[in-house]
Amino acid sequence: MKIIVDEDRCCGAGQCVLLAPEVFDQREDDGIVILLTAEPGEHLRASVREAAAVCPASAIELDESG
Amino acid sequence: MNVPASVLVVGASAAGLATAEALRRQGYQGALRVLGAEPHLPYDRPPLSKQVLAGAWDPGRALLRPQAALAALDAEFLLGDAATGLDAGTRTVHTASGRALRADAVVVATGLRARPLPGQDALSGVHTLRTLDDALALRADLLAASRCVVVGEGVLGAEIAATARGMGLDVTMAGPQPAPLAGHLGPVVAGQLAGLHAEHGVRLRLGTAVGGLAGHGGRVTGVRLETGEVLPADVVVVAMGAAPATGWLTGSGLRLDGGLVCDSRCRAAEGVYAAGDVARWHHDTAGGLIRLENRTNAIEQAGLVAANILGADQPYRPIPYFWTDQFDARIHVYGTPSADAEVTVVEGDPAGRRFVALYRRDGRTTAVLGWNMPKQARLRRAEIGDIAGLAPAR
Numbered sequence: 037m038k039i040i041v042d043e044d045r046c047c048g049a050g051q052c053v054l055l056a057p058e059v060f061d062q063r064e065d066d067g068i069v070i071l072l073t074a075e076p077g078e079h080l081r082a083s084v085r086e087a088a089a090v091c092p093a094s095a096i097e098l099d100e101s102g
Numbered sequence: 103m104n105v106p107a108s109v110l111v112v113g114a115s116a117a118g119l120a121t122a123e124a125l126r127r128q129g130y131q132g133a134l135r136v137l138g139a140e141p142h143l144p145y146d147r148p149p150l151s152k153q154v155l156a157g158a159w160d161p162g163r164a165l166l167r168p169q170a171a172l173a174a175l176d177a178e179f180l181l182g183d184a185a186t187g188l189d190a191g192t193r194t195v196h197t198a199s200g201r202a203l204r205a206d207a208v209v210v211a212t213g214l215r216a217r218p219l220p221g222q223d224a225l226s227g228v229h230t231l232r233t234l235d236d237a238l239a240l241r242a243d244l245l246a247a248s249r250c251v252v253v254g255e256g257v258l259g260a261e262i263a264a265t266a267r268g269m270g271l272d273v274t275m276a277g278p279q280p281a282p283l284a285g286h287l288g289p290v291v292a293g294q295l296a297g298l299h300a301e302h303g304v305r306l307r308l309g310t311a312v313g314g315l316a317g318h319g320g321r322v323t324g325v326r327l328e329t330g331e332v333l334p335a336d337v338v339v340v341a342m343g344a345a346p347a348t349g350w351l352t353g354s355g356l357r358l359d360g361g362l363v364c365d366s367r368c369r370a371a372e373g374v375y376a377a378g379d380v381a382r383w384h385h386d387t388a389g390g391l392i393r394l395e396n397r398t399n400a401i402e403q404a405g406l407v408a409a410n411i412l413g414a415d416q417p418y419r420p421i422p423y424f425w426t427d428q429f430d431a432r433i434h435v436y437g438t439p440s441a442d443a444e445v446t447v448v449e450g451d452p453a454g455r456r457f458v459a460l461y462r463r464d465g466r467t468t469a470v471l472g473w474n475m476p477k478q479a480r481l482r483r484a485e486i487g488d489i490a491g492l493a494p495a496r
């Protein structure tokens with residue numbers, strides 16, 4: 037799994053951080069998403085899928101081909 | 103409960119798509135159909151009053167998912183066909199084009215319909231904003247106009263005023279409240295918002311109810327206040343709220359009262375559920391019927407409805423959340439703010455345009471608001487105690 041975040045879409049909601057704090061964080065100044073790891077380990081994937089689904093700005097895209 | 107062999111989702115937007123996605127994510131392998139009145143692929147509404155209206159995004163960027171992701175869902179999208187009726191007993195949905203769609207579970211996700219001002223249909227130059235087509239029509243009209251009056255001082259009205267002002271128009275905001283969002287966020291934050299709009303040159307004609315529209319030769323020329331004064335305008339945007347799109351459910355026997363009324367499981371009848379802006383459900387810790395109009399609720403409630411369709415039998419108890427962008431202000435709100443709450447700034451400084459405020463009522467924190475401090479506001483979300491014990495529904 038590879039995660040792609042679109043900073044320009046992100047509205048700083050932080051829903052992703054609530055669901056997968058090991059993978060996502062937010063910038064201190066404007067709350068825009070920070071990707072801590074683009075290729076999360078197996079045990080994190082379910083919560084990353086959940087985060088991508090609940091992001092209210094559709095800013096998280098997953099490439100599950102790899 | 104048995105897992106249904108077929109699910110029909112009515113409404114192909116945020117809540118409808120999220121229901122379909124959540125069903126598949128949670129392992130549902132049965133037949134899945136999504137019926138939508140609009141011809142467009144599912145798109146997102148928040149950008150309509152912001153990036154799309156401003157012209158910063160072309161409409162394609164507002165799509166909720168790329169085509170490939172929709173295809174991977176293995177759901178049949180029936181678009182451009184509106185539901186016209188529901189037989190709740192057999193769970194059969196009738197559509198405008200004459201289809202009769204039966205399913206073991208039906209999810210109502212038809213959202214809201216903008217409330218027009220009486221007489222607006224007879225005049226050109228008067229708009230509401232709910233759909234992509236609305237946004238494009240409004241943008242085209244704004245590009246050719248110089249004076250715009252926004253009727254409505256709620257979130258949507260304030261966003262549209264800010265965007266139109268950013269496009270260089272002369273903008274006036276009218277409405278009965280003393281300041282933008284005053285009834286929702288209380289005087290402290292609303293006062294700050296009024297200052298922001300005034301500083302950017304939006305004329306605030308607030309605190310006076312709007313009486314109607316003035317027109318000439320079939321085109322709007324202004325907005326008439328109840329005092330008799332007319333605010334001149336080439337374009338008028340009516341943002342006075344929206345009503346649940348439940349007209350098609352009249353006669354279904356389901357309870358329609360400010361939305362489709364549901365139990366704590368978001369179920370309106372056996373095998374019939376509701377999610378998103380249209381759903382008015384029993385919040386069992388708040389102890390009453392609640393309807394939320396925000397983007398994250400559409401997704402969270404859809405996730406819970408999907409789980410319940412698959413047999414989870416869980417109550418829906420979200421901590422509400424919404425954000426709004428106006429000029430350089432990004433405001434994030436968790437919980438249930440109210441005009442009568444006591445508001446305390448706990449971080450940052452309103453004068454510096456970055457702060458976090460807590461809303462308290464009866465000694466309990468009911469909401470957290472961040473003004474250009476999204477992360478800091480989120481970190482305090484756990485302090486909300488009024489709807490205690492609430493975890494986000496997944």
Ligand SMILES: Cc1cc2nc3c(=O)[nH]c(=O)nc-3n(C[C@H](O)[C@H](O)[C@H](O)COP(=O)(O)OP(=O)(O)OC[C@H]3O[C@@H](n4cnc5c(N)ncnc54)[C@H](O)[C@@H]3O)c2cc1C
Pocket residue numbers: 112113114115116117118137138139140146147148149150151183184185186211212213214231232233258347350377378379380394395396397398400423424425426427
């Ligand atoms: C301009 C605008 C800006 C917004 N900005 C924000 C924001 O910044 N932050 C935030 O949190 N929220 C915002 N919101 C609110 C957010 O967009 C809504 O909460 C969300 O769209 C609700 O999703 P929904 O799927 O329940 O309803 P909707 O998005 O309204 O979708 C309902 C769908 O059902 C379809 N439909 C209706 N009737 C029928 C029928 N009879 N048959 C078939 N289909 C039907 C409609 O065509 C529509 O596509 C905004 C809303 C608007 C309009």
Ligand code: SF4
Pocket residue numbers: 041045046047048049050051052053060062067068069090091092093094095096
């Ligand atoms: S949930 Fe989406 S919008 Fe919110 S911070 Fe994460 S990426 Fe950004």
